[in-house]
Amino acid sequence: MPQRYDVSYPGVRVWxxxxxxxxxxxxxxxxxxxxxxxxxxxxxxxxTVWTVGQARVLRDVLxxxxxCAGGDAR
Structure with a gap:
């Protein structure tokens, strides 16, 4: 199960x-x-250079x- 992220202000920091x-x-x-x-x-x-792991986190946050914006993520 993917982790849930709260993207309301101030948002989620992705390293x-x-x-x-x-x-x-x-x-x-x-x-x-x-x-x-x-x-x-x-x-x-x-x-910016992303590792595969970092890119996966960014994908999940996006x-x-x-x-949350009402769009279809898939």
Whole structure:
């Protein structure tokens, strides 16, 4: 059974690695704009490197955000 994530503000921090070393991004959705999923990224240059395990966690968090926004995650 997948873990449940609360993506309401302040959201879920997902760990990754970027050019400066260990980093993270945050996935959340606002109660005022529930159809918008917000992802705060650690770098402007989009050079984030994900391990397979980290990518699985990100996928699960994004699936939870889509379900909360009323979309179909599958």
């Amino acid at each position: 990754c690695r970027d050019e400066s070393g260990s980093s993270s991004l945050v996935v959340w959705r606002s109660q005022w704009t529930p159809e918008v999923i917000r992802i705060e990224t650690p770098t402007v240059f989009n050079r 699936d939870a955000a889509v379900r």
